[in-house]
Amino acid sequence: MTRIDIPADSLFGVENLPYGVFATRDNTLPRVGVRVADYVVDLAAGLGDDVFAQPSLNPFMAQGATSWDKTRARIRELVTGDLAEGTVFAIGDVTMHLPIEVADYVDFYASEHHASNLGRLFRPESDPLLPNWKHLPVGYHGRSSTVVVSGTDIIRPNGQRKGPNDPAPVFGPTVRLDVEAELGFIVGVGSRMGEAIAPDEFAQHCFGAVILNDWSARDIQAWEYVPLGPNLGKSFATSISAWVVPLAALEDARVPTPVQDPEPLPYLRGEEAWGLDIQLEIEWNGQAVSHPPYAPMYWSPAQMLAHTTVNGAATRTGDLFGSGTISGPERDQCGAFIELTCGGKEPVTVNGEKRTFLEDGDEIIITATAPGPGGARIGFGEVAGRVVPARKG
Amino acid sequence: MTRIDIPADSLFGVENLPYGVFATRDNTLPRVGVRVADYVVDLAAGLGDDVFAQPSLNPFMAQGATSWDKTRARIRELVTGDLAEGTVFAIGDVTMHLPIEVADYVDFYASEHHASNLGRLFRPESDPLLPNWKHLPVGYHGRSSTVVVSGTDIIRPNGQRKGPNDPAPVFGPTVRLDVEAELGFIVGVGSRMGEAIAPDEFAQHCFGAVILNDWSARDIQAWEYVPLGPNLGKSFATSISAWVVPLAALEDARVPTPVQDPEPLPYLRGEEAWGLDIQLEIEWNGQAVSHPPYAPMYWSPAQMLAHTTVNGAATRTGDLFGSGTISGPERDQCGAFIELTCGGKEPVTVNGEKRTFLEDGDEIIITATAPGPGGARIGFGEVAGRVVPARKG
Numbered sequence: 205m206t207r208i209d210i211p212a213d214s215l216f217g218v219e220n221l222p223y224g225v226f227a228t229r230d231n232t233l234p235r236v237g238v239r240v241a242d243y244v245v246d247l248a249a250g251l252g253d254d255v256f257a258q259p260s261l262n263p264f265m266a267q268g269a270t271s272w273d274k275t276r277a278r279i280r281e282l283v284t285g286d287l288a289e290g291t292v293f294a295i296g297d298v299t300m301h302l303p304i305e306v307a308d309y310v311d312f313y314a315s316e317h318h319a320s321n322l323g324r325l326f327r328p329e330s331d332p333l334l335p336n337w338k339h340l341p342v343g344y345h346g347r348s349s350t351v352v353v354s355g356t357d358i359i360r361p362n363g364q365r366k367g368p369n370d371p372a373p374v375f376g377p378t379v380r381l382d383v384e385a386e387l388g389f390i391v392g393v394g395s396r397m398g399e400a401i402a403p404d405e406f407a408q409h410c411f412g413a414v415i416l417n418d419w420s421a422r423d424i425q426a427w428e429y430v431p432l433g434p435n436l437g438k439s440f441a442t443s444i445s446a447w448v449v450p451l452a453a454l455e456d457a458r459v460p461t462p463v464q465d466p467e468p469l470p471y472l473r474g475e476e477a478w479g480l481d482i483q484l485e486i487e488w489n490g491q492a493v494s495h496p497p498y499a500p501m502y503w504s505p506a507q508m509l510a511h512t513t514v515n516g517a518a519t520r521t522g523d524l525f526g527s528g529t530i531s532g533p534e535r536d537q538c539g540a541f542i543e544l545t546c547g548g549k550e551p552v553t554v555n556g557e558k559r560t561f562l563e564d565g566d567e568i569i570i571t572a573t574a575p576g577p578g579g580a581r582i583g584f585g586e587v588a589g590r591v592v593p594a595r596k597g
Numbered sequence: 598m599t600r601i602d603i604p605a606d607s608l609f610g611v612e613n614l615p616y617g618v619f620a621t622r623d624n625t626l627p628r629v630g631v632r633v634a635d636y637v638v639d640l641a642a643g644l645g646d647d648v649f650a651q652p653s654l655n656p657f658m659a660q661g662a663t664s665w666d667k668t669r670a671r672i673r674e675l676v677t678g679d680l681a682e683g684t685v686f687a688i689g690d691v692t693m694h695l696p697i698e699v700a701d702y703v704d705f706y707a708s709e710h711h712a713s714n715l716g717r718l719f720r721p722e723s724d725p726l727l728p729n730w731k732h733l734p735v736g737y738h739g740r741s742s743t744v745v746v747s748g749t750d751i752i753r754p755n756g757q758r759k760g761p762n763d764p765a766p767v768f769g770p771t772v773r774l775d776v777e778a779e780l781g782f783i784v785g786v787g788s789r790m791g792e793a794i795a796p797d798e799f800a801q802h803c804f805g806a807v808i809l810n811d812w813s814a815r816d817i818q819a820w821e822y823v824p825l826g827p828n829l830g831k832s833f834a835t836s837i838s839a840w841v842v843p844l845a846a847l848e849d850a851r852v853p854t855p856v857q858d859p860e861p862l863p864y865l866r867g868e869e870a871w872g873l874d875i876q877l878e879i880e881w882n883g884q885a886v887s888h889p890p891y892a893p894m895y896w897s898p899a900q901m902l903a904h905t906t907v908n909g910a911a912t913r914t915g916d917l918f919g920s921g922t923i924s925g926p927e928r929d930q931c932g933a934f935i936e937l938t939c940g941g942k943e944p945v946t947v948n949g950e951k952r953t954f955l956e957d958g959d960e961i962i963i964t965a966t967a968p969g970p971g972g973a974r975i976g977f978g979e980v981a982g983r984v985v986p987a988r989k990g
Contacts, residue, residue, distance in 0.1 A: 307760070308742050313825060326824070334823050339766050340757055344825040345738035345832070349701050349911040350790060359791040361908035363863060364733055373732050375862045397743060398752040398988050424908065430727050431719070432706060432737040433826020436908040439738070441790070469757060469768045515754035515817065516988060517832040518742040595791050595909060 205286040214241045214399070215583025218280050219576040222447035222585070223247075223412070224259055226298040234301040239447055240584070242285045242295045249291040250282050252273075260305040261448060265392035266521040267409045269417040272392070276452055276539040283352035297474040302353040304390055307522035309351060309593035310512060311386075311418060312343035314503035316462075318531035321543040326426065327485055333425070338466060341511045342471075343525070346418075347439040351524065354445050354587040358419055360564060360594040361440040365423035377594035378421035380548065381562040384529040385484050385496050385539035385570045387414035388444050389505050391523035398516040402475030406506035407451055409519070413505075415484070415572050415587040416526045422561070445587040449574075450483040453582050457481045461504045468507070471514050477504045480574065481496075482584075484530060484539070485568040488554045489571040497522065564593045598679035607634045608976025611673050612969040615840035615978070616654055616805070619691040627652040627694045632840055632978070633676045635688045643675050644668075651987055653698040654841060658785035658804045659914040665785070667803065670844055693839035695746040696807070700915040702835070703905060704779075704811060705736035707896035709855075711924035716935040717818065731859060734896040734904045736918070737772040739811075740832040744917065747838050747980040751812055753957060753987040754833040758816035770987035771814035773941065774955040777922040778889050778932035778963045779879050781809035781837050782898050784916035791909040796867030799899035800844055802912070806898075808838040808877070808965050809919045815935055815954070825892060837847070838980040842967075846975050850874045850967035854897045861900070864907050870897045873967065875977075877923060877932070882946045887972040889923040889932040891965075896903040916961075957986045 210217050216239045225242050226237045236242040236256035247256035253275075255264045264275070313319055316333070319342075323332030336342060359503040360381060366373035367566055392411030395401050401409055418438060425437025458478040467473075482498035508525055540545040541561055551558035562568070572584040603610050605804045609632045619637050629649035630637040640649035646668075648657045657668070706712055709726070714734075716725030729735060753774060758764035785804030788794050795803055811831060818830025852873040860866075875891035901918055922932040931937040934954055938944055944951035955961070965977040 209923075233783055308740055310828075336759075336766075336820055336823070339759075340821060342821065342825055342828075344828055345740055347738055347910055348741070349787075349913050349916070352790075359909050362793070362864075366729075366732075367968045372859065373729075373862065375864060394742075397745075400755070400988070421908070427729055428656060428735065428826065429826075430729070431716075431822065431826070433733055433822075433824070435703075435736055435738065436904070436910070439905075439910040442910040466765065469766065471755075471768060511829070512832075515756045515814070515833040516752050517740055517829070520742050523742075567799040595793070 205288060206239050206285060206292055207286055208243050208292065210241045210506045215573060215581050216241055217580055218284060219580045220453050220582045221276060221279055222449045223303065224447045225260060225303045226299040227301065228293055228298055236261060238283065244293045244295060244298050245283055245287065246291045250287065251278060255477045259301065261303050262305045262522050268393050269408050271454065272442065272450065276450065278546055288343065298362055300353055302351065303446060303448050306348040306351045306524050307520040309346045309348045309524045310343050311346045311526040311528060312341050312503065312508050313528040314341055314501050314508065315528055315531050316502045317533055318529040318539060318543065321531060323489050325542060325547045341508045343508065344433045346442060348440060351442045351444060354443055356443060356589060358589045359591045359592055360439050361421050361424065362594050363424035363436050364427055373427060378423055379549060379561065380422035381591060382420045382422050382541045383486065383487050383568050384418035384420055386416040386418055386530055387482065387498060388414045388524050388526050388527045390414065390448060391519050392521060394520040394523065395513055396586055397518045398448060399513065400471065400516065401509050401513045403472065403506035403510045406509055409509065410451050410505065412448040412450045413454065413582045414448055417443040417568065417570055417587050417589060418526060419443065441459060443587050443589045445585045446524055447585040449582060449584055453576065454480055454574055456576050459499050461501055462502055464502065472507050474506055477507065479504050482572050482574045484572045486571060489567055491554050493554065494536055494544055495534045496537050498530055499525060500532055501530065562591050564591050566591045598681060599685055600638050600679055601676060601685065603634045603635050608966060608974050609634050610973055611677060612973045613846050613975045614672055615842045616670060616696065617840045618653060618694040618696045620694065621686055621691055629654060629657065631672055631676065637686045637688060637691050638676055638680065639684045643680065648708040652694065654696050655698045655915050661786050662801050665843065666845065669843060676725060683725065693746055693748065695744065696839060696841050698915045699741040699744045699825060699917050700913040702741045702917045703736050704739045704921060705734050705896065705917040706900050706921040707734055707894050708921055708924050709895045709903065711922040711932060711936065714924060718935060718940045727839045734901045736901065737826045739835060744835045744837060747836055749836060749982060750985045751834050751982045752985055754814050754817065755987050756817035756829050757815060757820055759820045766820060766898060770818055773815035774984060775813045775815050775934045776961050777811035777813055777877065778879050779811055779919045779921060779923055780808040780875065780891060781807045781917050781919050782832065783807065783841060784912050785914060787916065788906055790911045792906065793864065793909065794902050794906045796865065796899035796903045799902055802902065803844050803898065805841040805843045806847065807841055808963050808977045810836040810963055810980050810982060811919060812836065817954055836980045836982045838978045840978040841979055846969065847873055847967055849969050852892050855893055855895055865900045865903055867899055870900065872897050875965050875967045877963060877965045882945050882960055885948065886945055887929055887931055887937055888927045889930050892921055893925055894920060894923065917922060955984050957984050959984045
């Protein structure tokens with residue numbers, strides 16, 4: 205038997221208990237574990253529950269909120285007691301896998317600062333915020349097949365681009381590869397066609413949250429995106445963190461959303477519109493270049509899910525929805541380099557070099573933390589990715 | 598033993614042999630069958646192959662083109678010989694299910710007539726065709742969870758809309774519910790991240806085609822779609838026909854695409870750019886109101902798949918991509934009612950009534966046929982759907 209030493213200041217204490225899918229050298233079958241301090245506890249072994257002997261969290265997430273709560277209490281008991289040999293692994297000894305089987309992936313655009321910044325860059329001739337923006341959480345469907353776990357290399361995408369002065373489009377590797385620091389929310393219990401999820405029903409459906417990097421090829425995106433929205437500029441890769449922080453671990457992070465004026469339509473109103481006081485950090489080749497705050501996000505997670513389903517669209521276990529780029533009001537709070545560098549015109553200094561967009565070999569690591577009970581901090585781990593050269597077109 | 602009488606003019610003769618997933622009263626387990634004349638042959642029973650004892654075509658599709666070809670030859674032998682009792686069912690005695698498990702769903706916009714018509718209606722102040730349209734097949738990701746089989750009722754969606762003269766958006770059931778007659782193409786064998794599928798590799802990846810109705814709420818779409826494209830105006834339902842016509846059955850339907858000028862970039866060029874001479878018909882409450890032709894579609898199916906993967910996006914068994922609305926140059930060849938009625942301003946007469954958009958109780962049936970070998974016709978069956986009233990918002 206063994207006991208885990210959990211330092212009081214650990215980002216993965218008993219108030220967090222995020223779920224992930226891991227494998228070990230001696231047992232390469234991916235299975236569900238929980239992170240505690242710098243250890244991973246095998247839940248199928250520890251709790252004797254086969255729902256965790258699965259390569260994704262989906263079967264457990266489908267059980268619903270009552271089961272999530274009960275299991276969380278059992279896990280807390282498990283990890284603070286004596287653990288049997290073979291159920292605990294040092295974090296350095298495991299390989300992490302994609303924690304969920306992604307059903308539909310929708311990405312929103314919920315930061316007013318980001319939407320305004322991008323509006324100014326993409327449509328300099330008109331109002332930065334479009335007329336619909338304050339009435340509904342604007343979003344679009346992204347590609348599920350290319351959602352990858354933190355640590356997966358990002359192959360620089362090829363594609364068409366056409367600058368304003370190019371006579372015709374050219375083909376080749378993107379020259380404006382960017383990041384978008386976001387949170388991703390995961391649906392545990394879906395909804396049937398015709399059924400709308402009200403904002404106050406959010407906690408019955410949403411299992412937890414991850415950090416998400418919506419890699420973006422700005423030159424491809426700018427040329428393709430009218431009138432049907434982003435496609436190949438985004439569809440090549442979306443990275444998520446390996447650890448899914450349960451919604452229950454984020455209760456102390458709840459903060460009111462900014463004042464929503466005009467008042468949203470009734471289907472977007474709940475008892476209270478809460479956002480999350482989560483602080484992100486973007487590291488570019490080891491240097492912190494931005495600190496995007498989630499708290500000022502205009503649309504709440506519950507409003508995004510309510511909007512997704514108000515037309516009767518079905519949701520499923522494993523649905524993933526992204527917040528959209530998280531950008532605060534300050535330059536060093538921007539969640540995308542196109543904003544941080546003012547469209548590439550004002551480079552930032554990274555390890556002494558002037559940089560705008562991503563070069564081959566660059567590594568981006570986004571981390572996030574939230575307040576927990578009694579001064580504890582809740583960690584999301586990280587979403588990391590290294591850019592590798594484009595394949596021959 | 599029994600023999601199927603196959604009339605020479607059947608749309609489901611031995612040159613077609615479309616696959617579907619069916620169940621019967623005595624065996625409610627969905628399984629794969631092939632349609633022959635007005636009969637369905639149970640393939641798990643008939644061929645003794647468990648890959649067909651599955652609730653979707655995905656496991657069979659994943660086997661690849663060599664297996665598809667061999668199986669097609671075996672099926673032709675099977676259905677023209679003596680069939681054991683319990684392997685053949687009259688089409689009226691079966692219930693059809695969704696034939697595939699949909700992975701990612703992408704919808705294109707490949708008809709020049711449709712794109713121009715919609716451009717004139719949505720952006721009357723500018724060129725109907727946007728600058729990128731002749732350089733790349735414009736497309737966007739749609740919702741996989743709401744792809745339903747022909748015959749599924751369509752619940753009128755609720756949502757936000759705002760007319761140009763409305764001071765603020767209003768919420769309620771769409772008042773401009775429309776259809777989009779399309780073909781859908783299904784990926785049998787996917788591709789890995791970083792791997793691009795060239796146009797000439799299409800037949801190694803594409804398993805077959807269905808008719809697709811991309812139901813659209815035009816008022817919701819018009820208000821939401823800038824800048825990230827359609828979302829709730831489309832995500833409530835997409836219907837596909839129950840029978841998947843194998844690509845091999847469409848060889849005689851191949852026709853050159855229209856001349857593509859400017860010449861597309863090399864990644865969109867193959868040995869030959871072929872379209873399909875498929876004729877569709879839209880019935881509105883039993884009355885044929887339009888006859889959209891697939892042959893004039895600007896972008897070919899192979900070009901759509903090549904574009905989807907050129908940035909390295911992975912594809913999977915069960916990926917579905919739609920052609921976009923099929924509209925010919927004539928008014929009675931329009932694949933959407935917004936075009937057929939000139940934005941609702943010029944009603945059509947349906948069973949003696951002036952009609953623009955869909956009313957509750959309306960039934961839409963889209964059918965399609967293609968030329969086969971030796972004067973035979975290849976039928977797609979139909980994609981049908983009835984509009985039922987909105988749920989309380």
